[in-house]
Amino acid sequence: MKPTDIPTRERIVTAASKLFYSAGIRAVSVDAVAEKAGLTKRTLYYHFASKDELIAAYLDGRDQPNLALFQRWFAEAEGGPAEKVAAIFTNLARAARQPKWKGCGFLRTAAELADMPGHPAIKTGIAHKKRVEGWLRDVLAEAGAASPEVLARQIVLLLDGAFAVVLLNRDASYMETAGAAASTLVKAALSAR
Amino acid sequence: MKPTDIPTRERIVTAASKLFYSAGIRAVSVDAVAEKAGLTKRTLYYHFASKDELIAAYLDGRDQPNLALFQRWFAEAEGGPAEKVAAIFTNLARAARQPKWKGCGFLRTAAELADMPGHPAIKTGIAHKKRVEGWLRDVLAEAGAASPEVLARQIVLLLDGAFAVVLLNRDASYMETAGAAASTLVKAALSAR
DNA sequence: TTGGAAACACTCACTAGTCGGTATACATAG
DNA sequence: CTATGTATACCGACTAGTGAGTGTTTCCAA
8 A cells, every 4th residue: 555545444434434424324234335435345344343343433533523623613703602602503503404414423323323332333422422511611611601511511412402303304493593592501601600 | 803902003013113212223124023023024014015114103103102291291290380391301311211211212213214304204203393392382382481482492402412412321310401401491481571 | 475455255144025825704696 | 504705814935135244365565
């Protein structure tokens, strides 16, 4: 493999990511991933021991970029913390109007693997949500909100609720309603001290 | 079939319901449903044209009982509307601590069938959530809350967020956090007029 | 020439759905 | 009161295809 090439492993994860996100874990075969990556299944199994490992790699690859996006939207928004939090929802609403959008990959995977609580992919999902929640807690504490732990959890609940409801109804306006609710809760927590 | 027997069709739906809810749609084969119902796949296909039809029947059977449960919890709770709404979450938290609990069947099915927006099962899910939202809107309007439409949507968002988050983390305390947030929003809407 | 990376060809279990046929019940015609 | 017809409910055995995962071989760069 020449250094200019995209490493095979990375190509597999990219292909898996697209397919798993768009159709779901169980609906996508390992053969399909291999074909999308432009190689044979046997080569895929040279790089990954099992489909489960591939699923975990798919979600691992989404953790950091997802969080970074939230942080960018928050940082770039005008106004106070309530407006900055609302901006995350506004940006998500815009993303959700794209036809390729299919909700939150972490939550959808957790829903699909609900009968395997110890699955590595679920652990990755938990870690991701914890990182989002922890980051929110920190910025809200810094902004002077009362009980930032509770507030961060409530915002995460609204976020994940919006993911689920918008996916079901295919109506991105729910994302904005969730943003308004989050905004209300942030304002209440700011005036409570 | 004697009148004392449970009708075959009903037995099939009951079996499908248990299996689909516990393991997910795609993880459960038609053979497995037939075996659980105590009959052959051929007989199952005598009563249902396809697996998709069976999936739809599974969710149809959950619509009415689920809503009735919410309504009972609301009606039996002490206190004002904020407390009654919170009671729904408290009762859900209790249910979520049971090991068999696997989140909301409608949302999990929607997540699994995210690439089939027109699927009958998804339509059933949309209708179910609309009924919950509509009922909440009516009782909140009657209680004198400001903008009951928005409030009902926000509560549904918290409900579905809690379903998703509790399922991921296997930590039912998120359900109570969501209840507290819903309570806060209801109180704000009651004092806003 | 050696060892990592890729491929071909395969196994075997399982999956949605189907073909043909059977047991029973209840008609109506002779 | 028998004989035939018809509809319901059921099942064993099958198909054609797909699923995850593997044994073995070939290629190629260092």
